[in-house]
Amino acid sequence: MNTQGKVFKYPDNVDTDVIIPARHLNTPDAQELAQHCMEDIDADYVRKVRPGDVMVAGWNFGCGSSREHAPLVIKTCGTGCVIAKSFARIFYRNAINIGLPILECEAAAQEIEAGDEVSVDFDTGVITDVTTGKTYQAQPFPPFIQNIIRCGGLLNSLKEGVRHE
Amino acid sequence: MGMTMTQKILAAHAGLDHVEAGQLISAKLDIVLGNDITTPVAVNEFKKAGFDSVFDKDRVAIVLDHFVPNKDIKAAEQSKTCREFACAHCVSHFYDVGKMGIEHALLPEQGVVTAGDCIIGADSHTCTYGALGAFSTGVGSTDMAAGMATGMAWFKVPSAIRFHLTGKLPPSCSGKDVILTIIGKIGVDGALYKSMEFTGEGVRTLSMDDRLCICNMAIEAGAKNGVFPVDEVTLAYLKGRSEREPVVYAADEDAVYEKTIDVDLSAIVPTVACPHLPENTRPASALHDVRIDQVVIGSCTNGRLEDMEAAYTILKGRQIAPGVRCIIIPGTMQILRECVERSWYTAFIDAGAVVSTPTCGPCLGGYMGILAAGERCVATTNRNFVGRMGHVKSEVYLASPHTAAASALAGYITEYREG
Known part of the structure; x- marks a missing residue:
């Protein structure tokens, strides 16, 4: 699995309230919610993002509320991957559970610039900045989590587990 | 180990x-x-x-x-x-x-x-x-x-x-x-x-x-x-x-x-988290120049009986400052009922506050106290992120019920002083 696209860069502590403001949480519909992705921090994101594009951010990405709507809107509007220096724990868990690829890599998050073309190999954790030619090694997921992703999310992995018992 | x-x-x-x-x-x-x-x-x-x-x-x-x-x-x-x-x-x-x-x-x-x-x-x-x-x-x-x-x-x-x-x-x-x-x-x-x-x-x-x-x-x-x-x-x-x-x-x-x-604990002072992160803390006593438009006392953080009691102790017999909207939200129906039975509810109304039935409402910018651009709120809630309680250009200051109630009376951020 991999993705390639243009980089959108964000600062430290991007919270789930700016990823998807609570005023829009009166629907569980992913397509409808995705129209408001990043609205309060980058009103142009939804208009500019193309399938496969990559979000790059600082420390503690996705802090705040447990709303699964946050990784869901990022995924639904076509974002291929999020790279950050660190992720807030509920966001991290939710991203895995719904199948949004995310990678922690301090050096990549520091050096990659907005607008760069970046490719990411999720199996190896290798991040390549095509614009600068530089590569970065992120920690790939542990096998337990790889299995959840391979099955297409937590619930599918549970069903797989039941089948094997 | x-x-x-x-x-x-x-x-x-x-x-x-x-x-x-x-x-x-x-x-x-x-x-x-x-x-x-x-x-x-x-x-x-x-x-x-x-x-x-x-x-x-x-x-x-x-x-x-x-x-x-x-x-x-x-x-x-x-x-x-x-x-x-x-x-x-x-x-x-x-x-x-x-x-x-x-x-x-x-x-x-x-x-x-x-x-x-x-x-x-x-x-x-x-x-x-x-x-x-x-x-x-x-x-x-x-x-x-x-x-x-x-x-x-x-x-x-x-x-x-x-x-x-x-x-x-x-x-x-x-x-x-x-x-x-x-x-x-x-x-x-x-x-x-x-x-x-x-x-x-x-x-x-x-x-x-x-x-x-x-x-x-x-x-x-x-x-x-x-x-x-x-x-x-x-x-x-x-x-x-x-x-x-x-x-x-x-x-x-x-x-x-x-x-x-x-x-x-004896060295703790009334503390306020300034916009837009809960880590931006300052003593309430250093924020007297921050004028406010709204106060919210409630939420899963501070909507319990002791929080209502703090609000009552400070607001009873006094008046909310002109230009400040004070919204009090008891956390559960039982707490709301206690407020009624102890006549705290009446004291809140007499002070010029409004009392809502339990809801998360304003804490996450849902309803029941949304802020306009440029408005400031002292809230006993838990997050002060950009746009959390309304407009992206509004501001939330997180504080205790004591500080929130004292600020509601003053019209600016202030700590509670006994007596």
Whole structure:
């Protein structure tokens, strides 16, 4: 699995309230919610993002509320991957559970610039900045989590587990 | 190697004698919680995955609290989804309008959660129940769906930071000032992925409402959970309330902590978190030049009886400053009823405040007190992110009920002074 696209860069502590403001949480519909992705921090994101594009951010990405709507809107509007220096724990868990690829890599998050073309190999954790030619090694997921992703999310992995018992 | 209190609870629920930080485990759940925002997403996932029953109808709690009484048609549809699911699966802890409260004020009050429990909730402030000596953490809707179906959840066993409490809080301060001070010190990711374990002789001086408030905001430091040891205060609170027998766990003598931070409660001062992060803390006394438009006293952080009492003590017989809207939201119907019976409700109205039925409402910018561009609010809520309570150019200052009520009277941010 991999993705390639243009980089959108964000600062430290991007919270789930700016990823998807609570005023829009009166629907569980992913397509409808995705129209408001990043609205309060980058009103142009939804208009500019193309399938496969990559979000790059600082420390503690996705802090705040447990709303699964946050990784869901990022995924639904076509974002291929999020790279950050660190992720807030509920966001991290939710991203895995719904199948949004995310990678922690301090050096990549520091050096990659907005607008760069970046490719990411999720199996190896290798991040390549095509614009600068530089590569970065992120920690790939542990096998337990790889299995959840391979099955297409937590619930599918549970069903797989039941089948094997 | 000894285990922390959190690790002891997790080991017991995973059926293991010993766990250590970093270990992946599958643990049995005592309670799985959701609200009117997160449950509809979980219901979709539950159905999509083809599950047809919940693991235990008495171990699932669904609380309609964020946008109820329904703020609009879409919110009404979400409540309806929750109601139909609860009915179809005979969920015994389903709380609708008239019976509901803000989930993290309600579940401890009703005795649904207790000491020794392992709890997940599709709400980030589920960490509140650590105050009772439980392991309790926030998750997303998919985890809630899986938890409802299987009664199990996977966890990475956390390491812990120990907060060693000494002394006693001054009368102008409460649990809110303690947790804001700690977040100001360690930052919004200062406890990322970790437990915050509160210990020391200062613990016994803190009321249960203080402890619930402190654990509630553990997530604001990035923590997986916050937890207090079980003592006489806990057992007195649980007595006659807890539906199930409390189980007492204590950290091993030789438990390993990443670090220990000493907190002298007697040195805590009224503290305010300035926009736009809970870590931007300043003493309230340094913010007298900040004029305000609104005050909110309520939320899962500070909508409990002691919070209402603080507001009453400060507001009774006085007047809210001209130009300030003061909104008071008791956390549960029982707390609202107490406010009525003790005539606090009348005192609030006489002071010029409004009182709402329980709701998360303004805390997350839902309704019941949304801010316009340029407006400032002192709130006893838990987050002051950009746009959290309304317009992206509005500002939220987080404070204790004492500071919020005193500020409502002054028209600017100020600390409470007795007398």
